[in-house]
Amino acid sequence: MPISRRQFVSTAAGAGIASVAAPRLTFAQNSGPIRIGLLAAKTGPLASGGIDMELALTMFLKERDNTLAGRKVELIVADTAGVPATARTKAQELIEKNNIHCVIGPLAAFEALAIADYLTEKEVPTLGVAAAEDMTQRHPSPWFVRLTSTSAQCAYPLAEYSAKELKYKKIVTIADDFAYGHEMCAGFQRAFEDNGGKIIQKIFTPLATPDYGSYVAQVKSADAIFLGTAGSNGFRFLRQFIEYGMKDKMAVIGGMTALDESVLRNMGDEALGILTTSWYSAELDNAANKVFAPAFRKQFKYDPGYYAGSTYLSGQVLEAALTTTKGNVEDKKALMTAIRGSNADTVRGLVKFDDLGNVIGNVYIRKVTRSDGRLVNSVIKTYPDVTQFWTYDKTAFLKNPVYSRDYPPAKYLEP
Amino acid sequence: MKWIAAVLFAAMLVLLPSVAGDFYVNLASQILIAAIFALSLNLLVGFGGMTSLGHASFLGVAAYISALLTSRYGFAHGPAAIVSIAGTTAMAAVFGVIALRASGLGFLMITLALSQVLWGLAYRMSNVTNGDNGIAGLTRPMPFGISLDSAASFYWFALAVASVSFLMMTTFVSSAFGSSLKGVRDQPRRMAALGFNPWMIRWITFIYAGFWGGVSGLLYVYYNKYIHPTSLSTTSSAEALLGVIAGGSGTLSGPAVGAALVLLLKNYASAYVERWNMLLGLVFLFIVLVMPTGIVPGLSKLLNLRRGSR
């Protein structure tokens, strides 16, 4: 099963080498290929997501015969290794050496923040994946749009759902101790408490935590626990949580990466029934996803999730924009305007952008169920056109400090 | 003969931006920064016999101090640089007192532990350091009103600093003090019997290495205009150590060559080789097996052999 994926990676890499090594002639404007740079962490702890990002984007382009809006497309993938300084060097490589026309990625907030100023300075249209709130709030860039979600954007609907429909009163949150976790839990807390609930405990675990036993044992009694985790850490916490028999005592709900398809494919029945929220699910019933998800599953033998979805989605938005500009990528301003106004119908549904460059789109509440023998995130409720400000007033929102470990303050913590 | 080669090499370095594209000039700037960092670590590893796995502390702390002072407290670059280097050097003095309690593996571990504590603080004290988001939006200084924003101007700036640091570190190790340092490395008991104070010699070296580590940290943060806790991590300390050993510890130019090798493998070869981490590992294995004392001593031996046979 993993073999097919590996073979694919190596052939894709081979193709990449060939295309980079081939002598490149200088073309006049509006001719020659469109060069897209993908920044993805293909090695290091974030590799799971980075590899899926490359697979999905490569698949997207292959489906279109490497042609968008009538022009050939050349994809150059750079491995950021999940390290900010490397991300910067790789961004420079893409721009100064490969002369790319636009950037997709990178995945982690700290990678995106390390290169944000540089990309703005070089005026490179960027289709972002990372969730750091301020990139589209207090420090937006005219050259940056985000197609996925801010850290908290998907958490708000679940918070409301928990309070209003599930009638939860008390919730414990747990997340990795870094900005993504802080921001997501802060947003969840705000919306949940505005709907009458109480966050009674917030646990943040260091990134390199060998054993979650000590944290599981600290969890206070509540209606549910909210997982604001990503990748292997959340997966390991959840397994321990279940081993301690805690899942019988309280419900488990999760943010947009907690039970991503990349986590689910390594879980068993213990995951059944868990509710999570995201802007995507491989089970989504829309025209674009009905093409994408089965094709991806057929090729790689597992379901696409957050990361695969993010780059496929980027491809679709870019395609829509290029259709507007008739394949012109040299006029970067026009391209950026076209991206912002693309209104593309994508695998996550209709995608629009607000004036800060952040996506306005559907957010889905999903439940882990079994279908055809595998675990899937089946959609149980759709919150249409969720913005990064949720129901809050934009001006007031932006006057507040950015979400953090301590903001907004948690008023109902139990000692 | 040697002089001509040296002049040619210097001319090549200075003229690089006129022949190479921005990407390569930037790569060269990064190599210069890594080289200063590796040279300062080599004072400990090569000349002092103290293998440190926490040298990134100095790079990271200098970078953080400068970043915080300029972005948050409105310092100009000049005063910020002075405070940052002074602070880093003072920290090296304190760390030296703690770390020099042990030697060998103990020294390695204590330097590792100290740097891990700093790394943890940088992550955890997010109200000061901005935690995992790092500090972005930094600027480069304008020495004598010259902007360093272009790739070439920054490269020349880094080249100037690197030349000074190379000169000063060379002077340090070839001075009388440097000889006593090597003496302490090889024959600590005899040196003590001769009336030297081995501890003091090691401590001063530790501080001096911390000072230059801080200088490389300043250049690092100027170059990247961003600082993140990973710069303090064991990985960045280990990479520098690998460069020092691969290039040839205890030689003057070895660590610079080793640092360049590591940087090129990581940042350049990785564009062409999917499994660049494995390549990095294999290269290290190869170097140690073929040139056990490092690239520079290995190559010069090879050259001498060929000259001898002619």
Add this chain to the structure above:
Amino acid sequence: MQFWIIQGLNSLSLGGLLFLLASGFSLIFGLMRLANLTHGAFFMLGTYFGATAMRANSDLSIWTVAVSAGVAVAAIGGLFERLVLTRLKTNPLGQVLVTLGMSFIISDACLALWGGDSIPVPTPQNLQAPTRLFGFVFPTYRLVLVGCAITAAITLYLLLERTRLGAMIRAGVDDAQMARAVGIPVANLFTIVFCLGAGIAGAGGVLGGPILSAYPGLDADMLPLALIVVILGGIGSLLGAFIGSFIVGFIYTFGTALFPELAYIILFLPMILVLALRPQGLLGRLGA
């Protein structure tokens, strides 16, 4: 009360896990004076072997898998020792470089082979139900893990103290020159001990798998822990590694629970203290 008991049990189980990780490291360092920085990668390799074997055939018992993975990793370690390390006896910096290089190779190979996902090692069927004690529950497997560590410790003790091989190893640890002089084949001994250390790490990787899972970066997460344990306990001492493991287990578990602010540095502060005050470690016989 329940808090103290549960966290106490957690400390014990983490301590057990750490002993399985660190004992091999300590053994290798004791005899060969080699800080084997590949040790974390050997451990991770064991976890991946375990995850793969048990996914392919869910009937396999974790004990069989642990032993086989131990043997496989020992073989890899042996090859590495014979082909590379033996050539570097007089070059300690070179040894540091190759063990780090080898760990890069192994972890990148794991990424290439197994991808970036976390892969679980299933908890044995008959140990999945939590144990109920005095009205609270605790995962049974964690308790068993403590037993594993104690068994491993006793076995290693008997091997070192009661066998001819053990006597030779002890002689080598005390004075390798002298051992060579009295005709002990020290070179072979090095290989055997390196295999043994790597094998324990590989088997420990499988046994730790149900708690840790296999994921890229496991090696880098575990290596510092091994170092901390042997530094605290004293390098090259089996008893030191044993006690060090449980001390670290307790400090970590209670430290993170009682002082969450200090979670990042909770393990390094005591290490700095110990190194600064007693550089040979709590029970170390040798100067580090």
